[in-house]
Amino acid sequence: MSRRVAITGLGAFSAIGTNVEEFWRGCLEARSAVADIPAKWNDFHHYNSRVWSPLPALAKSSDLVNDIERTKLDAAAVLAMETAAEALRNAGVPFSRVDTKHNIFALANTDAGRAGVFVGTGVGGIGSLLSNAAYHMLSPQPPRLQQIAKTLASSEQHQESLRTAERIAADIRIPFRANPFVVSMIMPNAVSANVAIKFGIHGPAQTNCSACSSGTVAIGTAFRAVQSGAIDTAIAGGVEHLNDDYGILFRGFDMARTLVVRGQQPFRNDQLNRPFDRDRSGFLFSQGGCGVMVLEELEHARARKARILCEVAAYSETCDGFNIMMIEPKGRQITRMLARLLDSAGCAAADVDYVNAHGTGTHLNDAAETEVIERVFGKTPLVNSTKSLLGHTIGASGALGAIVAALSIRDGTTHVCKNLDNPIRDLNFVRSAGSHRIRTAVAQSFAFGGHNAALLLKAMA
Amino acid sequence: MSESSPSNSEIYKRITSVVAKVLDVPEDSIKPESNYVNDLSADSLDRITLVMALEDAFKQQIPDEDLAQLTTVGSTVAYIETKLAAKNQS
Numbered sequence: 001m002s003r004r005v006a007i008t009g010l011g012a013f014s015a016i017g018t019n020v021e022e023f024w025r026g027c028l029e030a031r032s033a034v035a036d037i038p039a040k041w042n043d044f045h046h047y048n049s050r051v052w053s054p055l056p057a058l059a060k061s062s063d064l065v066n067d068i069e070r071t072k073l074d075a076a077a078v079l080a081m082e083t084a085a086e087a088l089r090n091a092g093v094p095f096s097r098v099d100t101k102h103n104i105f106a107l108a109n110t111d112a113g114r115a116g117v118f119v120g121t122g123v124g125g126i127g128s129l130l131s132n133a134a135y136h137m138l139s140p141q142p143p144r145l146q147q148i149a150k151t152l153a154s155s156e157q158h159q160e161s162l163r164t165a166e167r168i169a170a171d172i173r174i175p176f177r178a179n180p181f182v183v184s185m186i187m188p189n190a191v192s193a194n195v196a197i198k199f200g201i202h203g204p205a206q207t208n209c210s211a212c213s214s215g216t217v218a219i220g221t222a223f224r225a226v227q228s229g230a231i232d233t234a235i236a237g238g239v240e241h242l243n244d245d246y247g248i249l250f251r252g253f254d255m256a257r258t259l260v261v262r263g264q265q266p267f268r269n270d271q272l273n274r275p276f277d278r279d280r281s282g283f284l285f286s287q288g289g290c291g292v293m294v295l296e297e298l299e300h301a302r303a304r305k306a307r308i309l310c311e312v313a314a315y316s317e318t319c320d321g322f323n324i325m326m327i328e329p330k331g332r333q334i335t336r337m338l339a340r341l342l343d344s345a346g347c348a349a350a351d352v353d354y355v356n357a358h359g360t361g362t363h364l365n366d367a368a369e370t371e372v373i374e375r376v377f378g379k380t381p382l383v384n385s386t387k388s389l390l391g392h393t394i395g396a397s398g399a400l401g402a403i404v405a406a407l408s409i410r411d412g413t414t415h416v417c418k419n420l421d422n423p424i425r426d427l428n429f430v431r432s433a434g435s436h437r438i439r440t441a442v443a444q445s446f447a448f449g450g451h452n453a454a455l456l457l458k459a460m461a
Numbered sequence: 462m463s464e465s466s467p468s469n470s471e472i473y474k475r476i477t478s479v480v481a482k483v484l485d486v487p488e489d490s491i492k493p494e495s496n497y498v499n500d501l502s503a504d505s506l507d508r509i510t511l512v513m514a515l516e517d518a519f520k521q522q523i524p525d526e527d528l529a530q531l532t533t534v535g536s537t538v539a540y541i542e543t544k545l546a547a548k549n550q551s
Contacts (some may be wrong), residue, residue, distance in 0.1 A: 067517075068482060068483055068510060068514055071514065071517065073512075101484070101485035176516070177513070178520060179513070180509045
């Protein structure tokens with residue numbers, strides 16, 4: 001008989017909550033964090049989209065990751081470690097420091113060789129890359145500009161050119177240093193490697209990089225590793241932390257016309273993000289977030305009397321093989337993925353009570369996704385989009401969506417699909433966070449690149 | 462400042478504190494003549510980490526090419542004192 005895989009612990013960090021229970025309360029209260037984009041970004045460009053969802057600031061130091069370590073780590077890696085620690089604590093897996101110099105911990109009562117780490121990320125340490133690139137390119141420029149300014153200042157006829165030179169000087173923001181650890185900060189695998197190092201884990205440590213489905217793929221890959229017998233315990237999830245002093249990443253999505261914009265309707269900032277609504281205009285750019293689960297082989301979890309939230313019953317993935325940025329409009333490979341998911345779980349479509357949708361708020365995604373949901377599941381299951389609250393957290397989004405699905409099963413409720421006034425299809429969108437019968441849930445993600453991934457979670461029988 | 466400079470200066474104390482934290486050694490085991498590699502068991506990554514921690518502590522950049530000057534605690538105190546004095550004069 002195939003091994004079963006239990007979820008025994010969760011951790012989350014998001015714009016609406018810095019731990020999993022605060023995040024979940026924020027979801028049920030339909031909270032969002034929407035702000036004007038940083039004023040400094042406007043020094044470089046005029047963007048079509050004007051809002052984003054910033055994260056709360058990370059601590060400068062903690063018992064788990066001290067200030068010395070943080071000088072050598074990208075924020076994404078720090079976030080992955082802190083959130084993994086929360087998930088381990090909630091799973092009842094204690095850890096203690098075994099190396100004070102390097103601040104390394106070990107998990108109690110865990111065979112480190114049969115534990116693995118699977119973390120998804122879209123762009124890994126992009127903030128460190130941008131910061132070090134800025135230092136590298138810009139640090140020689142101020143003395144050169146000063147030389148030009150000196151020459152221009154000597155002549156009345158060059159006053160306008162002088163003002164231009166001064167403007168250029170004012171726009172140059174040079175980070176404090178070129179970091180000698182930059183390579184190990186920017187490599188995407190740093191997010192999983194640092195979790196493995198921090199907790200002394202010696203099984204597989206994989207980084208799953210498939211843009212917006214990275215977190216789902218990471219949890220799915222971890223599920224398969226536990227189910228197959230390769231390991232007994234997995235720390236799995238997704239992370240993104242987009243530090244960007246110049247608005248470069250935001251501009252990339254903005255140029256591609258993927259972000260929310262102000263249209264004809266007089267929406268407030270917190271109403272612009274409207275997945276599955278007739279007046280949707282794109283996704284809300286999020287600074288990121290992190291979601292982490294502890295997965296365990298069921299008997300392993302029972303043997304240590306762990307609290308079991310629910311089980312991962314199946315995972316499936318396909319690729320559109322169609323376009324690098326555009327979802328295949330008929331959703332054929334998504335449909336095939338969901339059929340395989342149900343088959344693998346031994347479920348009928350009618351067994352699915354709730355779909356945590358990808359639900360970005362872009363025209364094409366939402367049109368294709370709602371058509372697929374109705375085709376596969378009909379109109380009965382509850383449907384919501386966690387991105388209607390958080391915006392798009394890229395590599396973290398699939399993990400946060402899966403966490404919402406697990407908590408929805410645990411508590412028999414889920415969050416509303418925010419700002420949904422005029423649905424584009426007659427599905428059973430969640431309109432109130434009241435009591436809902438949720439025993440079986442699907443969490444699905446799609447991505448730039450055509451990477452489709454879905455998890456099926458079930459209440460424990 | 463030479464390596465025989467007084468070990469009770471404010472800068473010496475701050476540097477000792479940073480060295481103790483980065484290298485995980487007791488502060489009272491650190492002397493002005495302590496060599497990072499030979500006496501305090503620092504490896505090459507420790508030395509780079511130490512330089513970044515000193516940069517942050519003193520808000521003072523330390524260029525790569527100056528790393529070779531920072532072999533002992535005393536030479537580090539002398540280096541930082543010189544840098545801070547130059548900054549105060551500019």
